[in-house]
Amino acid sequence: MQIGIVGLGRMGGNIGRRLMRGGHKCVVYDHNPQATEALANEGATGAKDLGDLVAKLTAPRVVWLMLPAGKITEDTLDDLRKLLGKDDVVIDGGNTFYKDDIRRAAQLREQGLHYVDVGTSGGIWGLERGYCMMIGGEDDVVRRIDPVLSVLAPGRGDIPATPDRDGRDPRVEKGYMHVGPVGSGHFVKMVHNGIEYGLMQAYAEGFHILEHKDMAELPEDQRYRIDLADVAEVWRRGSVVSSWLLDLTAGALAQDSSLQHFSTEVADSGEGRWTIEAAIEEAVPAQVLSAALYTRFRSRDIEAFPERMLSAMRFGFGGHKEFPVK
Amino acid sequence: MQIGIVGLGRMGGNIGRRLMRGGHKCVVYDHNPQATEALANEGATGAKDLGDLVAKLTAPRVVWLMLPAGKITEDTLDDLRKLLGKDDVVIDGGNTFYKDDIRRAAQLREQGLHYVDVGTSGGIWGLERGYCMMIGGEDDVVRRIDPVLSVLAPGRGDIPATPDRDGRDPRVEKGYMHVGPVGSGHFVKMVHNGIEYGLMQAYAEGFHILEHKDMAELPEDQRYRIDLADVAEVWRRGSVVSSWLLDLTAGALAQDSSLQHFSTEVADSGEGRWTIEAAIEEAVPAQVLSAALYTRFRSRDIEAFPERMLSAMRFGFGGHKEFPVK
Amino acid sequence: MQIGIVGLGRMGGNIGRRLMRGGHKCVVYDHNPQATEALANEGATGAKDLGDLVAKLTAPRVVWLMLPAGKITEDTLDDLRKLLGKDDVVIDGGNTFYKDDIRRAAQLREQGLHYVDVGTSGGIWGLERGYCMMIGGEDDVVRRIDPVLSVLAPGRGDIPATPDRDGRDPRVEKGYMHVGPVGSGHFVKMVHNGIEYGLMQAYAEGFHILEHKDMAELPEDQRYRIDLADVAEVWRRGSVVSSWLLDLTAGALAQDSSLQHFSTEVADSGEGRWTIEAAIEEAVPAQVLSAALYTRFRSRDIEAFPERMLSAMRFGFGGHKEFPVK
């Protein structure tokens, strides 16, 4: 089928490529003309602006937005609303906050437009491996765009089937799931990323304990120099902690087990934060997911005000004079 | 080669089976004669006690202990020391605390005996999938038992190779690693389990947030009934959080997504606790691994004394009279 | 001066009493006529509804709302807006979310009305000890209501002066602080409560460790039966952890050190949650404050879904058959 794609960054460009490989026709637009041209050279129809993109699509249209969450997505959607017509479908494949999905879908509904939110996991690997997708929207609309979704999804591949799934929605085993009403796709993707933070932090803490095991303060016969690259590799094979994140870790450590070229400051995106807010709204304890988020906050805190405060208190009650600096 | 196995529970029995399938000859003993007999029926040589087991092995002997960590292992080792001779090797494949390994190896060394600690992951799946093993001990001794280790290990299988590993120890890619001196195998296995707790807790918290998303307190358009079995399944395919633990979770949820038949009280074994102690010894922060452990502690606390204390304070300053029960 | 008070619950009633003791004239209203009458019997002027209350106040009026945060406060304010006139002042002394203050103040401003938010700490003890108040609003308006604030505040009392405060705002040492613009009073009160949760949890965990020190699993010479009431009492005297919360704890433990009559389920109010959301907005790590909040969530979770999930995984990889119940 024919589909419009707006936003041709790392994710959007590859989504277009994978769709074209699957036989779909893409009309593409990026505010950077070179990005548009690049994909046009690979077989897509380039558009010079949103109006052009809409004009080049046959109604009822399907437009996939793949833009940074927030203002850019919001503004593009506002512009697009004015250009689209009854029964057209807008898909937001970015990392939008699910409450924004709900609000937007209600606005579009007034004009007879449909909105589908697609939480998309797969990163730079999606072009080859396919994208794991969590989808929120009306039943028939999600069915309408199924040709697109089924091409983007990884498919069954050689992943062993889970027992006891007879009679269940077969799309899920191909790597895409229609979760429920608008917003539910991004909600599940949001929690996915929250879990991702927790998993990453669990590995990071464990490897930190291994890495420090040769510190001079330990008794000599309890000190080990542990080859972290080998540990990550061996755990990939038959251990309980094997995972795709571990595969990536094994790769990074094999290149340089000191990881010296990686930043000590770790970014966090909206999903990790929204996951905690969702937990709090539901009164669900989220110790691990929060701790993972806070570690990232801490990694970027240069001022260290709370630590100074602890030092000030220690000085106050104990006269720990070594602490005040100069 | 020939090997003695002491302890024929879930793990020990299957280790014997996998070794025999690999062409090794096993002399086996369990304090429960039926367990010994069962394995004898499958081709092993049964022994009626430790002395008999030692007698049936040709020197220099190799004996694999697969017993619950703690007193039983300790006592068996004490008995075995008196029976073994110079250059014999004792392998502890259980979940022993690595400082106990160090102490024991020093004792055995005085008698010319060798000690190897093997942290063994794989659980009930090891018979088919093979066991991921982390090994501590002297270099030549670990080499001597390589025929045993290589049969128990999962081997390369169809797991994609990690790039940039040329020139590294090939055993690691087959699923077993000689980490370093005595104790280091169990140390790495210990941290492995600590990470396991953290990973499990990350999933549990995330699914809890999904599961609660239809609670009545939320605004109606923000409530979703999410099919947890499908979420677990879809994340197995191309998502960042795919892992073996997720595979298992998907299986459990597919059977019954309410998990009603599983206990609300979660056990913890030594490794999770020792991991935190190791972190503290090294002054390494372990927020996530600790939180995971504490959740298990909390799951078994019926008294809830600290919660009563919070209620008492709230009553004290706020007269929150609803709280004191009757 | 004359002041209207709306809401005569535990807090509002005592605020009225303290104001009358300080020589102020109170016009009071509660939707429960008996509450209004009770305070009228103590010298206040009772009003039969909001209109009556406004009518009995001389312009420019000052009305103190002391209502549960949320819908009731919101509705009352909507009604009041229609009754009040230019330059009248509304004070919200409840536990309102500071972003609601900002929104409301902007609405009132359009009518020439003023809004002051007063975060009020002191609970049931405030009548005697005075109320610690954190205030947000316009400078001259906060000055206008100073006679009211200074009477409600605890005053200097016999609390030792902090050195190096010369030249600073003297109101602060009397127990009330004009923090800044509208919302800032409730913001500081919100963080105050967040800290309160953290402090309470620190004590609860510590006493839990003391309380469990006689458990049968410990080596006999490491078991102690510790008198918790005495510990709390002795720490009140010269120790680093002395505090008002500890005073209250000592009182509760002296009555019954088992705390059997207190609930194991601990409520949380909005402030603890909003504090975490504020931390996340600011990218400030809040490990301890979050952990304290989550403990309360956990205390009320009967389903224990995440724990079941851990059990299901343990069963999946280890065949820990003891876990599935029945």
Added chain:
Amino acid sequence: MQIGIVGLGRMGGNIGRRLMRGGHKCVVYDHNPQATEALANEGATGAKDLGDLVAKLTAPRVVWLMLPAGKITEDTLDDLRKLLGKDDVVIDGGNTFYKDDIRRAAQLREQGLHYVDVGTSGGIWGLERGYCMMIGGEDDVVRRIDPVLSVLAPGRGDIPATPDRDGRDPRVEKGYMHVGPVGSGHFVKMVHNGIEYGLMQAYAEGFHILEHKDMAELPEDQRYRIDLADVAEVWRRGSVVSSWLLDLTAGALAQDSSLQHFSTEVADSGEGRWTIEAAIEEAVPAQVLSAALYTRFRSRDIEAFPERMLSAMRFGFGGHKEFPVK
């Protein structure tokens, strides 16, 4: 009564001074002769070594050790054992691990010597305010040294009595408590310090949220510049979070609310760590106390290996190219 004091640092010297003010006779020794001389000039009898100290004491002797926990205390005790005689009492007033107390007391008992452990809180303020003491040892021995303890303790002072304490041990209200057998004094002091960490961290996190409230990323009408010194001061007066630690914080902030002269690296001593180990031994969740400890560990971690690991994983799955440095 007469008492020997070994170790005349910040704590030991002031303990000697307070005892002399209370009419006791002190024989003092420090390995630094100037420290010994300083106290001799204030009325104590100086000793030139341990033997001299023992010789100058009348049997049955009482010797108070006030030394850094660990090797120094251990060595001194070993030397002292050889010099003391039947029924002499050694008091360890330092921050010794309670399991070391138990071991040492057993050794001393063989020689007919007595051991008392005194957990001592009060820091540099103890000379004036008195020391809060938690005591472990035999009943009659603790009674024997009561004259010393009652002088060191703060006494009732003007701290309001806790209701419902009639018939309880009156020593507790004077600020010292005989907890139970040997080790129990240091155990309670250990938990005291664990709680201290938690309380400090709760304040530090809360003030961090206040301090960051004027960050540029927030909407303009939600930004406040909050005077932290004033907040700490106002909370001292009638609020739920008032405490001695808050008094100290208010003092530090009044001097310089930026706390620029205080270190961002925060030390931790044994008690905080041992508290977590005790929690783990007892299977007691200690989320807040652990988080407080880990924050200190993190404050001193320059390498930030786990953060690099997170960056490496993010790069691995998302191609977040901004992260690898250079």
